[in-house]
Amino acid sequence: MKAVTWQGVHDMRVTEVPDPVLQEPTDAIIKITSTGLCGSDLHLYETLAPFMEAGDVVGHEPMGIVEEVGPAVTSLRPGDRVVVPFNVSCGSCWMCERQLYSQCETTQNHEHGTGASFFGYSKLYGQVPGGQAEYLRVPFADFLPVKVPHEHADDRFLFLSDVLPTAWQGVQYADVPDGGTLLVLGAGPIGDMAARMGVRQGYRVISVDRVPERLARVEAFGAETVHLDEAEQAGGVGDAVRDLTGGRGPDSVIDAVGMEAHGSPGASLVQKVTGMLPDAVAEPMIKKAGIDRLAALHSAVDAVRRGGTISISGVYGGAADPMPMMQLFDKQVQVRMGQANVRRWTDELLAMLVEDDPFGVDAFATHHLRLDEAPNAYEHFQKKEEGMVKVVFQP
Template identity: 45%
Template sequence: MKALTWHGEQDIRVEEVPKPELANPTDAIIEVTATAICGSDLHLYNGYMPGMREGDVLGHEPMGEVVEVGRDVETLEVGDRVVVPFTISCGSCWFCGNEMFSLCDNSNPNAELASKAMGHSPAGLFGFSHLLGGYAGGQAEYLRVPYADVGPVTVDSDLPDEQVLFLSDIFPTGYMAAENADIEDGDTVAVWGCGPVGQFAIQSAWMFGANQVIAIDRVQERLDMASDHGDAVTVNFEHEDVYDRLQSLTGGRGPDRCIDAVGTEAHGTGLEGVTDQVKQEMHLQDDRPHVLRQAIKCCRKGGTLSVPGVYIRESDNIPFGPLMNKALTVKSGQTHVQHYLDPLLEKIEDGEIDPSFVITHQTSLEDGPEMYETFNDKDDDCIKVVMTP
């Protein structure tokens, strides 16, 4: 089968790889009908994620048709149309029992490696390095889905793939980010990063009762999308000071809730931004935490900082003193996707949201390497790529 494979920094190829087979009686095989490139994939593309091996199959936002099921699979049948969450979860450990699916104790076969790096291992993830399981991803013609009774959600309606595909990751991720922000009626919410996750965090902030949503980015087409589709006030950090603008928009108090939808590859301005870039290139720090620093400074006293943006390892010069003295609450984590699948699918089916608004490029799997480059470089007004194998 054809798949997109990783061969080093900014080296993605379309290759023939073996078609997956059932490895356990709880597995299913799906024929992928749509798959996307996520902003998190760019961390792999740019060489920031440890544990990648040459030839790894990428991708963690797939959906398709079930073509084979293991003998112990009870909820899926051949022919079912399903969206597959990027988190792989057993459904039976303590964390899954408490619906913290991205913290599953049993789905990462390389848990010992992850524990050495983090203290404990989170769940395995599709197409996201051997540190998190080494599972083949969904940017391919077929995908093996472990714990098939726990992960996929069946789509019985005739909604097109483009409207439901993002249940695999970015819609639940943006929604959980807003939920983690503890938004109350009347709050002002500031969202750093207007990529796809940021766009869904903006949409979700309104669902939780925000009175004002402020979108911060430097890419004009992303800011335009946040304004046109998300009714957000926009701030271009290359043209104005973020702190000053946020204070002006909130009467000097600061946003009640701040969401970092950027993560490890934040683009800072001035000396701080240059210093972060140099430190990262010289391997003196792993992440560029500019947004974390800025959000801590900008958030009102007693406010909440929600972090859906992916960070890899260590960050330098985090202002923990201001965070503590301002009594900020911080919530973060990979998304517990399975917890959100049914209620968010219902929102789509009820017409409350059409997630396809973020799609700017639709293409074939063969164009994947070119699309990685386009997405990474933010060329051609590229915000979200969907591929059909």
């Protein structure tokens, strides 16, 4: 089959790889009909390269049609239409019973000290073949896949794999008071969706980004916008947002940017240098050092009102990043973060999507491309070119 494979830093290729086969009686094989390109995939493109191996199949936002099921699978059958969450979670361990699916004890990666495995996401998270491919093996098929109706185009349900539950968890963790103000840093796919959800919840939403097309998208959905470059020229994001909130700051902030933040030239250089080092040197460096670009997180700490909440959805990879602990403590800020526990939120979100399209998912993707267009798409997406906010590949 054809699949998008990592071959080196900034080197994604569509290659022929073996078709997946059933390995456990609880597996299913899915024929992919749509699969997303995520901002987290860009971390593999450059920053987390030391944990990748040439030929790794990437992608963690797939959906499709069940092709085959193992003999122990009772809830799925060939022909069913499913979305596959990016967490590989069993549904029955101690963590899963508490709906902490991103911490599944069955698929935790003890060698690297990380949580549940992900599809298509490096040795750090299990090196499980991903979903930017024609077919995908899905473990725990009686629990993990989300069965969806055959009505509507793929885009109505595809984003249950990651974007919708990640943004929804970010908003829940932000704990915005009724009628409160939510600041969303970043208007990429997660920040865009979180802003839409905040507006729908009745919050005043302020979105910050530096790409005009992205700001226009959230503004059209009801959010106020702040252009990052203009804010920085006028004294910073914190000052700009305080001017809009009576000098106090927003009740809650979502950092939907993470380690890819602009405005951190020193950390950016460290990331690039680390990515070029031999894996044996780079792996322990990433595990023990602070390599993240923290401009967005520092802006969140500065901007949030005293006694407010910061919700971190953007991915960070450095183990020893410097944090403004004095400011966090002095402002009595609450911080919640973590990979989305996707399966915790899917049933609730699916019920909304079956009835309506409250978050504009039908028109959320900016580009629908063939799988063989993936290498160029990665390059343009990283550079925020051609108006790319969300890319969907269709094998």
